[in-house]
Amino acid sequence: MTVSDADAARALADGRLVILPTETVYGLAADAGNAVAVAAIFEAKGRPRFNPLIAHVADAVQAEAVAVFDAQARALAEAFWPGPLTIVAPLRDRDRVCDLARAGLDSVAVRVPGHARARAIIAAFGRPVVAPSANRSGRPSPTTFADAVEETGTFAGVLIDGGDCAVGVESTVVSVLDGRVSLLRPGSVTREEIEAVVGPLARFGQGDGEGHRSPGRMALHYAPDAPVRIEAEAARPGEILLGFGPGVGDPRWSLSAAGDLREAAANLFRRLREADRERPTGIAVSPIPPHGLGEAINDRLRRAAGFVG
Numbered sequence: 366m367t368v369s370d371a372d373a374a375r376a377l378a379d380g381r382l383v384i385l386p387t388e389t390v391y392g393l394a395a396d397a398g399n400a401v402a403v404a405a406i407f408e409a410k411g412r413p414r415f416n417p418l419i420a421h422v423a424d425a426v427q428a429e430a431v432a433v434f435d436a437q438a439r440a441l442a443e444a445f446w447p448g449p450l451t452i453v454a455p456l457r458d459r460d461r462v463c464d465l466a467r468a469g470l471d472s473v474a475v476r477v478p479g480h481a482r483a484r485a486i487i488a489a490f491g492r493p494v495v496a497p498s499a500n501r502s503g504r505p506s507p508t509t510f511a512d513a514v515e516e517t518g519t520f521a522g523v524l525i526d527g528g529d530c531a532v533g534v535e536s537t538v539v540s541v542l543d544g545r546v547s548l549l550r551p552g553s554v555t556r557e558e559i560e561a562v563v564g565p566l567a568r569f570g571q572g573d574g575e576g577h578r579s580p581g582r583m584a585l586h587y588a589p590d591a592p593v594r595i596e597a598e599a600a601r602p603g604e605i606l607l608g609f610g611p612g613v614g615d616p617r618w619s620l621s622a623a624g625d626l627r628e629a630a631a632n633l634f635r636r637l638r639e640a641d642r643e644r645p646t647g648i649a650v651s652p653i654p655p656h657g658l659g660e661a662i663n664d665r666l667r668r669a670a671g672f673v674g
Contacts, residue, residue: 386480393498403466593648593671607651
């Protein structure tokens with residue numbers, strides 16, 4: 366059955382949840398201003414309520430209706446939107462993004478997704494939409510329609526198949542508050558790309574005091590059932606090795622045989638899920654270079670392993 370943008374917009378207006386494709390991961394979406402619908406997302410995911418949600422908007426004009434942007438925020442929006450960058454800025458309108466969605470904060474996280482279908486649905490709805498990853502809390506994010514349906518499809522009134530997610534890891538999150546830009550969560554928009562626009566960022570993970578404003582910062586997150594071992598040179602008995610680089614491990618499980626970080630990011634959560642279905646004693650992952658997009662991949666892997674250092 367084909368679902369139109371108008372059908373999805375009506376479901377959101379009725380307070381129902383929608384499986385929504387984005388370029389990063391699949392989201393479980395609801396009207397950002399409807400506290401009852403937002404509560405249904407937290408219940409479906411088993412998500413802690415102190416963990417804020419990102420408001421997805423159709424364009425920068427809609428973003429500035431809910432958030433106060435300074436010159437730095439506007440420069441970032443112009444450089445990277447539509448796309449996988451989330452900007453945390455002071456709240457302008459608390460009715461459009463309810464307190465529960467913001468975890469009661471005086472800031473709001475907003476982004477314009479790069480996926481054309483997602484933007485079309487949000488534009489048809491006419492208001493911000495929260496859309497955290499469509500997985501049960503703590504699990505690997507779904508990057509295929511089938512995985513999204515398996516995780517939380519029973520809670521959604523409408524399910525949109527937008528194909529496989531091109532990016533494969535959640536958006537980069539930066540805060541733009543009090544004239545300072547801080548990296549709260551690494552993603553496919555890299556530190557180097559952001560610094561080319563706004564200059565040096567606060568060092569990630571060194572106590573900039575704003576981490577609570579971003580989703581996805583729990584120590585154990587993105588985790589399959591099997592234990593994850595990172596920076597592994599080889600698999601132990603019973604483990605599956607997710608290799609990176611030429612000739613590393615079984616090609617079936619490689620994140621990128623060519624050693625390409627974008628390919629590795631796109632494959633990361635899908636490979637973790639596929640390996641987990643084999644019920645191994647553990648999932649080992651080859652070392653991933655720390656630069657560029659490798660910062661985001663390593664962040665997700667450390668949290669999947671329950672280690673953040």
